[in-house]
Amino acid sequence: MRPDILLFHPPNILKPNALRYSSISPLICGYGLLHIGAHLKRLGYNVECWNIPLAYKLGLKNNHIKGILKTYDPLLVGIELNWLHLSKGALDLADFLKDLYTNVPIVVGGVHATLFADQIIKFNDAIDVVVKGEAEKIMEDLANKIEKKQDYRRVIGTISKENGRIIKNEGKNIHENLDLIPPYSPNLLMPKKLNPYNLAIINTCRGPCNFDCIHCLGAKSKYCLSTRSKITFHSISWIIKQIQLLLDHTNKISIQDYIYCNPKFIIELCKAIQRENLQDSIDYFNIAIVPTQNINNRVMNELAKAGVDNIDIGIESGSDYILKHLKRPYNTYQASVVIKNAIENGILPKTYWMITGFERQTDLHANQQLLKNTIKLGAIPKWVTPLCIIPKTELHYNARKYKINLKLSSFQDYLRFSTEKFNRNAYYPPLVTHETNLMTIYDILKAVNEIKTLILHNEDIILEKLEENKKYYLRVHPKLYEPPLIQRTEASLKYIRSTFF
Structure with a gap:
């Protein structure tokens, strides 16, 4: 050794x-x-x-x-x-x-x-x-x-x-073939603990996302941090080995990378999971997606058959104007279709929302309207956050063009994310990274809080829709029995007030 x-x-x-x-x-x-x-x-x-x-x-x-x-x-x-x-x-x-x-x-x-x-x-x-x-x-x-x-x-x-x-x-120094990097095991973790990972995250790809959203570090643009020129995926067989290795330690799996850029790859992976009968060993299977038109009914159906029982949907805004401004690759109609397809295929959709500082009054109203509409469909609001502008993104480089007043810029500035103390209302003015010509730090925090309040005021409707839609979830996922489904959602809603970044 x-x-x-x-x-x-x-x-x-x-x-x-x-x-x-x-x-x-x-x-x-x-x-x-x-x-x-x-x-x-x-x-x-x-x-x-x-x-x-x-x-x-x-x-x-x-x-x-x-x-x-x-x-x-x-x-x-x-x-x-x-x-x-x-x-x-x-x-x-x-x-x-x-x-x-x-x-x-x-x-x-x-x-x-x-x-x-x-x-x-x-x-x-x-x-x-x-x-x-x-x-x-x-x-x-x-x-x-x-x-x-x-x-x-x-x-x-x-x-x-x-x-x-x-x-x-300077220069590129990577393994071009991702499969040369072995799957990981929680056995490496110290100090030793019986179950060191309650939820295991799987890496399926590296490199820039296919989309060029102006606020994202992984955007396919000249600002991207990755030295790869395009997104690169592990082989299906490598990912299957990674899942098998993790299932020795936990039955809760999540994919939180750019796999949504390649719906065909998602389908191939889902079929491989089914061939290995791995879905029978997974009690919780989560995947994050961007709700583009390519994440269609067929993709949702294959995800469900592979054991995926919940998805994180980064809707971010209920305003098509804001989505276009951010260069998001979808609109509010497409986001609603993805939610419907998820529910009908037995996958619980959880939605993530963001206040950017670019919102006009009409955009703030559109946020609340889409939030209410998606709740009526059966989506579970999971997270609400201010936009965090980070160096090496288009927004940061071109702050003046976008009429942004940056409040944080240096490494020393961002140290406050380490030192800021927790509060239950997630009211952290020092952690808001910017103001705009339309919204101050306090306007941004107020708009975030208004969305959280709206979610909590609609808690009964959220739980009623979950009760109504549970037939879809329980039909596809027999192990997803009713009490944990309700309890998980109630716990998530209790936590919504303290969500932040």
Whole structure:
């Protein structure tokens, strides 16, 4: 066995009691970190992926964690920085680990790290390398260089520093064939827990989305973070192996990537799941979609037969004007058709809504009208959020063109996502990223709250429609018996007030 490599999922703040007050939960470890771990493990390294928020939840304190980690002699340490709210925790964790492993290179990577690579490497002495983009091949190269005592600071796809000098190593350094990256197993997770994953997320593809929405990091545009020129999918057989591996640990599965860009691929995957009879082992199967006309009745039928019992639909707005402004690839009519098709095929549709700041009064009214209409169809409103404008998107680059006044821009600005404390009404003015010529921060938050209030005022109708439509769900999914279906929806509605990003 080759030397240890330790990978870490950070908390929002490196304090155990801060877990209870986080405005956004840091508990879920990204599957990207686990794929990196699986890849390095296949190369012969002894790999562990430490979920620090989980360690806190299980009662460990920083001194306990330090005592355990002192027993390791790692070749390399990696820290995930995938999401905004992990920023402060990732920096604190880097300092914590550098105290333990003074001469061990500490690497940070992930979406958020890629966005702010220059700032992170410049202002944080404990961090030796920042990985930009997909990390499996880069981490392989780093580990190989370090093991051979070669210069690891010049690996393509990284930014590093030497004697205070910043070294930028631009270029593509990825596995073009996605299947070279192995499926992951929760067995890599530490600390050990009987069921470390209540819900397992499956990665089916990488690269830019087929659509060019102006607010999205993954949009197919010149602003896209991915070094891939087009969306690339794992093979069907690879995804089946991933599902089988995860079913050894959990019966709850979700797909939250750009698979909706390829309806034909969705159908092929669904048929493969049925051939393997995997749907019989899955108790909860969720998929996120964009409600385009290509997500038609046939696609819904195949999803249902493959065991998918609920879908997340990013409607975002009830105004066709706003949808067009954002370059969303659908309109409100198409979104309603997708909801109808889902219900008739026995799939529970959950809807996600967003206030952008571009809304006129007529658009705010249209939001409420479509929300009421989709509730009458049987959709369950799941989430309401302000638009979060992030660097490397068209909206951020062209803020003046879109009449946006950006409130957050630097890495330091976005640290507040880590430090803002939870409140039940999700009233977080410091976390609203912008104002427009039409709406202030407080106008945006007010509009978000009005949608949440409308949802709660329609709770009885939502539950009545669920009772009416349950015949579709229970007919297709016999294991989805009635009490959990109702309880899950009631719990979701109770949580709607505190949803945010």
